[in-house]
Amino acid sequence: MFSKNAKASCAAKPLLLVDATACRHMSLQMKRHLIIGASGGIGSAIANQLDGEVTRLSRSEDGFDITDEASVAAKLSALSGPYDTVFVATGALVINGHEPEKTIKALTPDGLTDQFQTNAVGPALILKHALPLLPKDRRAVFAVLSARVGSITDNNIGGWHSYRAAKAALNQLIHGAAIEMARTHKQTICVCLHPGTVETAFTAKYAGHHKTVSAETAATNLINVIDHLTPDQSGHFFDYAGDEIPW
């Protein structure tokens, strides 16, 4: 796929010293990428770093509300595929004033429902309606931003119930869809990704003592991860370093 950063460093080297493999990849590029949630911290950094043709979609710039199936169907059916990458960078932690719960006692049906709508239903609707945009004859990636806290195995402290549950549901949806897609889109890699703790509006109040990275660094990491994934890794959950996260 190659990011702009990689291209710049390749172009800067004297011709004879340029890595042959890198340039072979570059000559095959002009890949097409669709970034959904391109107005967000991570989404905009990814859209800015990808090389090739980048199509950006977002709620604030295009009225693309992922919780509304009619909106998802209309916007995606208006696009001409195929895309080599569909990257879903949407999501929210605080929705309609519902903060992440410190205890199960703080759980509300509305807060839980809002989390499912944005973090599970929305990306699943995108995948449903993006299937016709993915090629069947070559490698492609459908990646969606999940979160490590959606890992049930990794949950040792409780709290954040609605967000965790919505991301766990998202993980299940992507895992199941990837199994089906392996039959029809044999070279498509369909994955959940954890970006790390990233300095965006999303984390402004919640990063706490976690080590954070800039959105630009997160985007570089995530592009590197999806560049190296292979079809046998489809249906799995990876962090920003390419390490698999248990469900």
Ligand SMILES: NC(=O)c1ccc[n+]([C@@H]2O[C@H](COP(=O)([O-])OP(=O)(O)OC[C@H]3O[C@@H](n4cnc5c(N)ncnc54)[C@H](OP(=O)(O)O)[C@@H]3O)[C@@H](O)[C@H]2O)c1
């Ligand atoms: N930042 C982190 O540390 C971190 C850590 C783990 C996981 N993640 C995950 O990474 C993803 C992106 O996070 P971020 O930090 O980049 O957040 P962000 O800067 O707040 O961006 C969120 C994006 O989601 C979009 N969005 C929210 N609800 C939407 C809806 N109903 N319809 C359409 N678009 C909607 C926003 O669109 P508009 O602004 O256009 O309305 C925006 O583009 C989220 O899924 C989050 O769970 C982030």
